[in-house]
Amino acid sequence: MKQTACHDEMNDCMELRKEDGMSSIHIEKISITDLKTDAIVNAANKHLAQGAGVCGYIFDGAGAAEMTEACRKIGRCETGHAVITPGFRLPAKYVIHAVGPIWMGGDLGEPQLLYSAYKESLKVAKENDLHSIGFPLISAGIYGYPLEGAWQQAIQACRDFLEENSDHEMEIIFAVLDNRIKEIGEMTRDQYQQALKENYKAK
Numbered sequence: 001m002k003q004t005a006c007h008d009e010m011n012d013c014m015e016l017r018k019e020d021g022m023s024s025i026h027i028e029k030i031s032i033t034d035l036k037t038d039a040i041v042n043a044a045n046k047h048l049a050q051g052a053g054v055c056g057y058i059f060d061g062a063g064a065a066e067m068t069e070a071c072r073k074i075g076r077c078e079t080g081h082a083v084i085t086p087g088f089r090l091p092a093k094y095v096i097h098a099v100g101p102i103w104m105g106g107d108l109g110e111p112q113l114l115y116s117a118y119k120e121s122l123k124v125a126k127e128n129d130l131h132s133i134g135f136p137l138i139s140a141g142i143y144g145y146p147l148e149g150a151w152q153q154a155i156q157a158c159r160d161f162l163e164e165n166s167d168h169e170m171e172i173i174f175a176v177l178d179n180r181i182k183e184i185g186e187m188t189r190d191q192y193q194q195a196l197k198e199n200y201k202a203k
Contacts, residue, residue, distance in 0.1 A: 023162045025155070025172045027185045032175035033061040036091040038130035039084070040175075041121050043138045044097035046076055048083070054136045058095060062088040071097065080116035082124050094130065096121045100139030103146065111153055114139055118157035122170065132171040137181060147181060151188040159192065 032040050032054060042058045045051050048071035050059040059067045070085040074097075077083045082098040098121045101113040117138050125133050137154060139145035158172050176182045 023170045025158050027174045027176065027182055027189065029177060029182055030175050031177065032134050032136050033057050033090060035134035035173060035175055037132035037134045037173060038092065039094040039096050039125055040092040040134040041136065042095050042097045043136050044077060044099050046078060046099055048074060048077055048097055053141045062090045062095060080113040080120065082117065082120040084124050084128060092134065096124050098138060100143060103139065103144040110145065111149065114145065114150065114153040115157045118154055119161055122161040126165060126168050131169050134173045134175050136175060147184050148188065151185045155189050155192050
């Protein structure tokens, strides 16, 4: 398995190339509701109710009544876990609802719960034979998770999933609207890739 980096004017990506296909991690400046991936991820609350921010946009894009009813049938989702519903009117076929932690200082398991929210979302995607997924930066909005730490957990979880599931091709897109958030994500991703290269050379 070889790691390569590619750059163009519109977005940067980090890829894992495999003999049987290619999985990738991209960071793009785009509204998550515009992604035409197999699934997008909603930064959900435990009650799977329509909320503010990304959650509100996704409910509105899908059709609030239909999404609310689908979530009502599921009931609830605990922090660090994920569930799936149809995408309804969204370009994405499905919405995976992942519950990230509220930032309380970092000593209440927030990093582990955030990591789990990403990994569980990807597991749900694989279980449903989906091969492309769009993420927001979970917990980094009204839940207050520091941006650098949020990106570290996001990139780590996605890379770990790809390495642990090399039999399942997955395109991962992080959809952000803020240039600063995108830049921090790119820096975190590049630092992680550099560490991988150094570890590889040391072996």
